[in-house]
Amino acid sequence: MHQQTILIAVPPLFNFQECLWFLNRNYDDCLHLVTETAVFKAIATPYGDVLFQVSEQGNFLKIEILEGVANPECRDFLTAYVSDWFDLDRDLLPFYMQLKRDSRLAYMAENFSGLRLMGISDMFEALCWSIIGQQINLTFAYKMKRRMVERYGRHIEWDNQVFHIFPEPAVLANAEIDVLRGMQFSQKKAEYVIGAARAFVEGTLSRSLIDALPDFESRQKALVGHKGIGIWTANYVLMKSFRAPEGIPHGDVGLLNALTGHGIIAERTEKDKIEAFFRDYAGWETYVTFYLWRSLAVKPLT
DNA sequence: ATCCAGGGGTCAC
DNA sequence: GTGACCCATGGA
Numbered sequence: 001m002h003q004q005t006i007l008i009a010v011p012p013l014f015n016f017q018e019c020l021w022f023l024n025r026n027y028d029d030c031l032h033l034v035t036e037t038a039v040f041k042a043i044a045t046p047y048g049d050v051l052f053q054v055s056e057q058g059n060f061l062k063i064e065i066l067e068g069v070a071n072p073e074c075r076d077f078l079t080a081y082v083s084d085w086f087d088l089d090r091d092l093l094p095f096y097m098q099l100k101r102d103s104r105l106a107y108m109a110e111n112f113s114g115l116r117l118m119g120i121s122d123m124f125e126a127l128c129w130s131i132i133g134q135q136i137n138l139t140f141a142y143k144m145k146r147r148m149v150e151r152y153g154r155h156i157e158w159d160n161q162v163f164h165i166f167p168e169p170a171v172l173a174n175a176e177i178d179v180l181r182g183m184q185f186s187q188k189k190a191e192y193v194i195g196a197a198r199a200f201v202e203g204t205l206s207r208s209l210i211d212a213l214p215d216f217e218s219r220q221k222a223l224v225g226h227k228g229i230g231i232w233t234a235n236y237v238l239m240k241s242f243r244a245p246e247g248i249p250h251g252d253v254g255l256l257n258a259l260t261g262h263g264i265i266a267e268r269t270e271k272d273k274i275e276a277f278f279r280d281y282a283g284w285e286t287y288v289t290f291y292l293w294r295s296l297a298v299k300p301l302t
Numbered sequence: 303a304t305c306c307a308g309g310g311g312t313c314a315c
Numbered sequence: 316g317t318g319a320c321c322c323a324t325g326g327a
Contacts, residue, residue, distance in 0.1 A: 130308085130309095133308055133309090134307095134308085135308090135309040135323080136308090137308090137326055137327090138308065139307095139325085139326065140324075141307090144325095184323095184325075185323095186323040186324065192310085227310090228310070228311090230311085231309090232308080232309055232310085233310085251309070252309090253309090255308075257308095296308095
């Protein structure tokens with residue numbers, strides 16, 4: 001019998017509740033289940049599908065494997081997976097130093113202390129999700145994602161609940177446009193998602209391909225070369241999946257709203273001011289973006 | 303009804 | 316390279 005529990009030491013400036021809250025917010029994400037004290041998630045691994053739960057135990061994150069293999073290799077995989085998901089290896093202190101130098105955003109270092117940039121380690125998932133989320137409100141986007149995942153993804157049943165796994169590229173590559181349209185995808189959006197899936201199947205797009213490129217600009221360019229991937233989508237993927245600090249989702253409505261809301265810009269068109277703002281946060285562009293997104297959501301009183 | 307939402311493509315200049 | 320315009324579809 002393999003051990004079912006893994007403990008990961010938590011870094012300084014880490015707040016599990018903040019991370020948990022962001023995973024939940026008020027949206028219906030079909031790819032994890034958040035409770036008061038834990039998050040449940042099912043993923044595909046090289047060792048088969050696994051359902052696990054992450055909670056906090058003292059100064060450790062505790063991963064409990066609920067379904068699927070728990071051999072040492074898979075345990076290592078899950079350890080790396082969760083570390084990446086919660087961005088545990090990053091030292092946030094320099095970021096908080098910068099926030100505190102910025103009178104407009106200094107409060108974030110206190111109010112959101114310990115919030116990590118929650119990632120999407122599967123690049124294909126990050127790409128599909130960002131395509132789905134283009135130009136529509138998030139409530140609707142989560143609804144569309146759920147329909148697609150329920151139709152094309154595998155799942156694990158446990159304790160009378162269903163935990164969905166994001167569909168494989170090979171499955172979505174054979175999806176029919178009309179089926180996606182029935183899920184309220186626009187014609188173009190259906191084409192983009194299926195096109196992305198086919199690119200992954202054909203090998204013209206992959207994590208290793210992007211990883212092999214020398215710098216941020218070339219990675220961005222390689223992504224934008226595909227239909228349906230503009231600057232916003234490319235940078236979103238680079239932010240959430242590759243953790244490139246420079247992956248600012250330029251033009252993002254939420255980002256622009258937060259920038260105006262904090263008095264950093266007066267108009268959405270003030271490109272030079274936006275540039276100057278991010279220059280102050282060099283190396284932390286995506287983190288400050290993430291915290292600005294966080295600031296848009298009002299945390300309910302508990 | 304009207305404006306908006308974590309954009310992208312196309313096409314003129 | 317930049318800007319105007321169109322597209323698409325539900326939320327509030």
